[in-house]
Amino acid sequence: MISVLIVDDHEIVRAGIKMMIDEQPDMKVIGEAGDGQEAVQKAQDLMPDVVIMDLNLPKKSGIVAIREITEENDEIKIIALTMHDGREYIFGALQAGASSYLLKSHRVNDLLEAVRTVSKGEAYLYPNATKFLLEDYIWKSAGVRAHTLMNLSGREQEVLSYLAKGYTNREVAERLFVSIKTIESHRSKIMEKLNLKTRPALVEYAAKNGFLDFS
Incomplete structure (x- = not known):
C-alpha cells in the first residue's frame, strides 16, 4: 500500500485528490496539509511514501518545502502538482528534490501513474518538462554562460x-x-x-x- 500525503491550500482540491487516491486498491491518503510549513511537519511525522505537493503555498513555498522534506528524508518521494508550466518552476521543483512534475490540467490517470512510478524510486515527467531538461543539459554541455x-x-x-x-x-x-x-x-x-x-x-x-x- 502506497501511503500519500496531499499538500494544497485549497480544501476542495485536497478532497478531490483524496477521493481519487483512496479509490485505488494500492494507495491510501494518510494525511493532508494546507501550507508549506505544515507539509514539512506532517512529512516528518507521518513518513508517507509519496507527497503530492502544490507549489504556490502560504507560509512556505512548495519548492522550499520540497527541499526541506527531501533533505530530512530522501526516501520520501514528491510529486509537484501545479498549474504552472514555466521552465523556472520545473527546474526549481526538480532541483529541490521532486521526483515528478505534473500540471493540474493533466489526466487523473497521469497522477495515479506518477504516484506508482515515483514510489518505486523512478522519475515521472510530462513531455514539456523533459524537453526543458534536455535543453538545459545541452546548454550546460556547450559551456554557455551569460x-x-x-x-x-x-x-x-x-x-x-x-x-x-x-x-x-x-x-x-x-x-x-x-x-x-x-x-x-x-x-x-x-x-x-x-x-x-x-x-x-x-x-x-x-x-x-x-x-x-x-x-
Whole structure:
C-alpha cells in the first residue's frame, strides 16, 4: 500500500485528490496539509511514501518545502502538482528534490501513474518538462554562460542562488547573518546587473547558469 500525503491550500482540491487516491486498491491518503510549513511537519511525522505537493503555498513555498522534506528524508518521494508550466518552476521543483512534475490540467490517470512510478524510486515527467531538461543539459554541455555573470560579486552570486531556490529575503538574511535591508540591496543590484525585471526571470537565469544545484 502506497501511503500519500496531499499538500494544497485549497480544501476542495485536497478532497478531490483524496477521493481519487483512496479509490485505488494500492494507495491510501494518510494525511493532508494546507501550507508549506505544515507539509514539512506532517512529512516528518507521518513518513508517507509519496507527497503530492502544490507549489504556490502560504507560509512556505512548495519548492522550499520540497527541499526541506527531501533533505530530512530522501526516501520520501514528491510529486509537484501545479498549474504552472514555466521552465523556472520545473527546474526549481526538480532541483529541490521532486521526483515528478505534473500540471493540474493533466489526466487523473497521469497522477495515479506518477504516484506508482515515483514510489518505486523512478522519475515521472510530462513531455514539456523533459524537453526543458534536455535543453538545459545541452546548454550546460556547450559551456554557455551569460557574460553578465562575471559582473556579480561572490556574495551576489550566493544571494542569487538562495533567492532562486525560493528563499524569502528574510530567510536569506538569516542564513547569511546580515540584515534584510542588505539582502534587498543585493537583490536590487543583481536584477540591475543582469537586466532582469521579475523573480521568474531571475529563477530562469539561475537555472541556466547552474545556481539551482541543491547538492
